[in-house]
Amino acid sequence: EMSSSLDRFHRFITDPTKCKTILALVGAGLSAASGLPTFRGSGGYWRKYNSIDLATPDAFYSNPGLVWQFYAHRRHMALNAEPNDGHNALAKLSHVKGINFLTISQNVDGLSQRGGQDPQTLLEFHGSLFELQCTEFSCSYVEKNNFEDPLTGSLDLQNFGSKNHPLPSLEIDQLPHCPRCRKGLLRPGVLWFGESLPLQAVDKADEFIVRNGVDLILVIGTSRTIWPAASYVDIVKNQGGKIAIFNTERDELESSEDCNSWQFIGDCAKTLPLALA
Numbered sequence: 001e002m003s004s005s006l007d008r009f010h011r012f013i014t015d016p017t018k019c020k021t022i023l024a025l026v027g028a029g030l031s032a033a034s035g036l037p038t039f040r041g042s043g044g045y046w047r048k049y050n051s052i053d054l055a056t057p058d059a060f061y062s063n064p065g066l067v068w069q070f071y072a073h074r075r076h077m078a079l080n081a082e083p084n085d086g087h088n089a090l091a092k093l094s095h096v097k098g099i100n101f102l103t104i105s106q107n108v109d110g111l112s113q114r115g116g117q118d119p120q121t122l123l124e125f126h127g128s129l130f131e132l133q134c135t136e137f138s139c140s141y142v143e144k145n146n147f148e149d150p151l152t153g154s155l156d157l158q159n160f161g162s163k164n165h166p167l168p169s170l171e172i173d174q175l176p177h178c179p180r181c182r183k184g185l186l187r188p189g190v191l192w193f194g195e196s197l198p199l200q201a202v203d204k205a206d207e208f209i210v211r212n213g214v215d216l217i218l219v220i221g222t223s224r225t226i227w228p229a230a231s232y233v234d235i236v237k238n239q240g241g242k243i244a245i246f247n248t249e250r251d252e253l254e255s256s257e258d259c260n261s262w263q264f265i266g267d268c269a270k271t272l273p274l275a276l277a
């Protein structure tokens, strides 16, 4: 069953008259095989905290020390993870001549870049763990590609790695501060609930879709619960584009396969290289 559907997929993506423009929507499942936890489901906890509860402005401003410890841990994990064959397959696709390709990534771990994906084809819709922003209203300091680990001595979670070892509570002055205004608390440059998406990235995505018309959307390792990222699936379908889902779970939002859709169920680090080979 998998093989006939794979054949049908291969015939489509290798037909340049039918499949010129491909959009990928990527989520945490792409990095699961690299050992990074997803948000929803059983893996979505850090210590006793639900990851989703920590990814909010409220959590940060009420307990910046805790939220910084969470992100310090995430930075450390991401830096010590390796891109997997799923990242590599997308990287390869990004260098194929004659195909218009764009990835809307909800991931903040930097693994697509490290897997060699052409940066021109990659939009980080939810920011990056390795960007720092000043929270001071009158300061616009932003630092990209900060890979320091630990970021500060107080955020060296190696000392507190075990789940049983209690985390120290950190005072504001033990947390990273802005080198420009010397006043503002720094925050991770990721997108929390209720926050506006990077306008440039949204513009680029919209422009890509309008300019090219999308023949195929690859929906990879995402629960499709977060807006506006998830809305791109319907935008492409409404335009008449086909959809291929790569997920360990069957996607209940889609019917089973028909001539406009595929569901490749399994670890996308295995299924993507097969499908895109």
Ligand code: BJW
Pocket (backbone or CB within 6 Å): 026, 027, 028, 029, 030, 032, 033, 038, 039, 040, 041, 052, 055, 106, 107, 108, 126, 190, 191, 192, 193, 194, 195, 196, 197, 220, 221, 222, 223, 224, 225, 226, 227, 228, 246, 247, 248, 249, 266, 267, 268, 269
């Ligand atoms: C595998 C696998 C393997 C596992 N192989 N697969 C009501 C209706 C509509 C919208 C809203 C609403 N109420 C509020 C909103 C807006 C809100 C929203 O969408 N809320 C929903 C809960 C409904 N959106 C926002 O707030 C966004 N901003 C916004 O809308 O601004 C405009 C605005 C401003 C002011 C007011 C109103 C509007 C911002 C959203 C920010 C999301 N941020 C996070 C945290 C980022 C930082 C960080 O990393 O810490 O982004 S939340 C979290 O979810 C993270 C992820 O990028 C995102 C998506 O998760 P993802 O990637 O799909 O992961 P999972 O875990 O959910 O799924 C993993 C999948 O992989 C599963 O399907 C597995 O089966 C699969 N899988 N292993 C293949 N090996």
Ligand code: ZN
Pocket (backbone or CB within 6 Å): 134, 135, 136, 139, 140, 141, 178, 179, 180, 181, 182, 183, 184
């Ligand atoms: Zn500042």
